[in-house]
Amino acid sequence: MKEFSDLSRLISPKSIALIGASDRPQSVGGRTLENLTKHSQFKGDLYLINPSKSLINEMACLPSVSLITGELDLAIIAVKAEQVLQVLQECADRHTKFAIILTSGFGETGEDGKVVEAKMLEIARSSGMRIYGPNCPGLNNINAQLGMTFSPAWKIDQMPGPIGLATQGGGMGRTILQAMARGIGTGLWCSSGNEVDLEVSDFIHYMATADDIKVIVTNLEGIRNGQRFIEACQHAARHGKPIVALKIGKSEYGIKAAQSHTAAISGTAEVNSAVFKELGVIEVDDIDELIDTAALLARSQPTGKEKLAVFCYSGGTAALAADKIGSAELELAIFNEITQKQLKEQLPDFASIDNPVDTTGIVLTNPEIGYEALKTVALDPDVGAILYPIPFDYGEITNQAAQSAVRLQKEIAKPLVMVWMSDKPGDGFPVLAQSGLVPARSVGNAVKALKNFIEYGKWRSEYKGEWHPLILNTDFNKNNKIRSSSNNLTEYKAKEILKQASISVPKSIVVSDSKSAAQAFTQYGFKKAVMKIVSATITHKSDIGGVRLGISSPEEASKVFDQMIDAVTKNAPSNIIDGVMLEEMLEESFVEVVIGIHKDPVFGHICTVGLGGIAIELFKDVSRRLLPLDASRARKMINETESSKLLSGFRGKPKYDTEAFVQTLVKLSDFISVHPEIHELEINPLAVCLDGKGVVALDAVLNIEVGGNNE
Incomplete structure (x- = not known):
């Protein structure tokens, strides 16, 4: 398996060539140039390449990348599809380290496009230059304020933060990126497109050791190389970086759409989910769950033992939250006597001071009481995280409630999970978002995030880094193979091989006629036997009369043999029959x-x-x-x-x-x-x-x- 490359000069290049640079503002080359020069803080060398221009926006322009002297970290390719191979070869010939191909019209269009992609890969393999794309929106290093992209949204989507985002599709990635409106910043977004060379796995591997990334988020339409994906996820686990994944392609509709989008192999949903679970990858079902989970993990490290407290000033909402927690098989904390005594002193007699806490509306008229009661709940030793739903907007009153929550979160290490349930953001929602509390939009979403958070903590507590899947083992003895002239073995031969693995099988023999069946029954001393048709091409034998149970005498064995051959010949005439197996019947419980x-x-x-x-x-x-x-x-x-x-x-x-x-x-x-x-x-x-x-x-x-x- 190819080793993972150091991607630092792709993520943070010191020199960039924009091939296909343009002075047309709406073109791919024009938008990319604007993003690099007007909306980024790129301090390295930028070369513009266009054979029909000598000057673009008062910047010198070269006719070919081959005229650049010195090292070139990155070529951003924004030319027509039919020109891409020639340009790639020119980049490879002058030892360019990386190439981002923004152009589309390749593997996602069909077989002809895949042929071109194969030639791209040949160039990469023969030269050592790594290729990002094609059919991608570019790369966004937001923490470094460097937009190597043609997206017009780059200039407005620049909130740095601890999330590292690796996607195959551009649109879904942008959706995740714009969660900045809820207060979570994305530091790096790599959208790999058709993955002719570099894959999502390469970017997961890079982010695992990136100092500015705390949580890795990925949106997958398919996994091309299972070995690399496993290696990348294990690398992240070794470095304590949680991965949150949204895998598209669980239904037939989703699989078809994913394949038409990026020509990815979607895979079997059940297998993908099992592998994610093994690797500690947190699988989510939609964008909200992904964002809420990643935001929570970016704020705090779970132990897996967290019990929850619910704090709310609406009795119905508190009950809803408790119900969602119970349905998710999470556990409510039990307050100690000190907590209950303090809550009784702080809240009115008609408030509920057990968990879930219903403060009643007093906290809306006296924010300081709300803050003190919330702090009391948070300090209870049995509480590992607090769920605080705000069910409606009351203007300045809910603004103050939000400010109390922000104030408390600065004082405690336990995560305070806020929910803003109203469609009216009011003044309180931005208070929570701007403080980094990333309010969930429903109680159900918040509980899903908490469950993912806690389950990941349990996985971390049991994590053993030395385990390696069999797919990573290439040390096989090729001279020790099972020899067979066909792929499918008969049940009798399969059981003979199971014996080699020290697996117990019933005593059995294969016979070819009714007389032999009777003799074998006596010879082997069967009290009761099972008779089965022997054929490498018949799997469901009972469906065609190929299985009989409870054979109790030689005479019955002889009779059943003839009946079985007749039934199978009639019901499955095209199959090759090797005989009938007599097998000792297991009669114990x-x-x-x-x-x-x-x-x-x-x-x-x-x-x-x-x-x-x-x-x-x-x-x-x-x-x-x-x-x-x-x-x-x-x-x-x-x-x-x-x-x-x-x-x-x-x-x-x-x-x-x-x-x-x-x-x-x-x-x-x-x-x-x-x-x-x-x-x-x-x-x-x-x-x-x-x-x-x-x-x-x-x-x-x-x-x-x-x-x-x-x-």
Whole structure:
């Protein structure tokens, strides 16, 4: 995998060439020039390139970038699409470090555009010059007041701050940037466009060690390189930088729109979410949640143990806030006697001094009482964060309430989360925004942000930086591959391979005629048997008459053989049949679970566990993890599912062998670590027997890569 480049001369260049500079104010080259010269504080060397001009806005203009002497950190390319390759090559020939391609009309338009992008990448790889874009709005280093962009909004969207923003789309990025109206500043915005070379992952990696960035925010339409994304997120985790991500492409509509926008690979939503969770990336569902969460993390570092207090002067709003907190499975703090005594002294008798606190309207007529009561709540030792909704605008009265909140936040380390619920901003809203309290616009949004905040704190408290996903491991023994002439293995062969992984399977034999079926039943001493059709091309055998349970005699085995062959031949005539498998039937008590492992094209091997049989499709009660697994991660994975209650002795039922289930997951993970050619493995069901009696793989599907990357 290509190492991450030092992007410091892209983010803060000392020399810039604007290729396609123009004196036409509304052109891309004209707007970019205006942003660089009139609305930025660029102190380095700026070169204007345009073969048809010698002077633009009283600045000298060169006909070619090749005429620039000395080092060139950055070329900003604003020429027509058909000229881009030639200009890129000229930049590469004179050892330019970075190129930003503002021009669109490439991979997002179809196959012809992708061919051109492939040539761009060839130039980058052969020269060492890194490419940003194409089809991007440019780069905004707001903390340095440097706008390398053609956007007319650059001159008005310049509120510096602790947020680092990495997006693929420009419009969504601008929406996040303009959250400055609520008081949160963005220090750096990188919008990578079609990502022919540099990706969002590169900018996440850079921001992980940027001193002026506290929180990384990303809006993703697709992840092109799972390895780089994982490495970048782990780099951020090692440096204590939280990442808040909005991933577009969870529905079929969203996937289609994302692909047409930036030609990105959207990926499977469930896999993306599982990977985010593993990496500590906070996944959000919309822009409001993203902004509220990032703003809160920029203000305070969570412990994961925060209990909440609600402070409000509206009883109904206080009840709503408490209800939202309960629905989010967060915990209200319990005030100690000192807090309750002080609140009783500060507030009228008809106020509610338990959590949630309803001060009643007295704080609107006496702001000092409101401040003192809020401080009392904040100082309670059980309170980790305070939720303070302001339900309406009362002019000067709510202005004073906002000022009291700002005053208190300066005195305490605990986060005070404000909510401005009214559509009328009045004078109070800007007081909160200008102080950096970033008021949420609804109680529900604020609670979502608090939940994300607290969950991230829990993840940080358990974070172990030494874990590396299997996709990052390239040290495989290629001579130890599973050999097969086809990708799909029969159930019998799949179980033979499971034995190699030390997974218990039932005693079985494959027979080719009815007489052999009867003989095998006697020879193997079956009391009861299961008979299954053996075919590498049939997965759902029971649907076509390919499974029979409870075979209890040699004569029955012989009869069922003929019936099964007839049924399968009739119902699935195009499939190759290798025989019928007789298998010992497990008659003791067990719980059915499923283990599925598949090789995701972006992130590598992912393990899924859940309730077995058809229940997994019906209830979708599953948990997912990237491989490899150790016992601790496997156990957490199992416990995340609701069905894990069935294993632990639910409602007086006996306990089942959860520990054997855990060890089975670890064994399979270890096996695939040395056999990455396994593309898909499903055990459905895995029988988890009574506690101490182990597990048995009752059915297995195995698909391997024949040839491919591991030959």
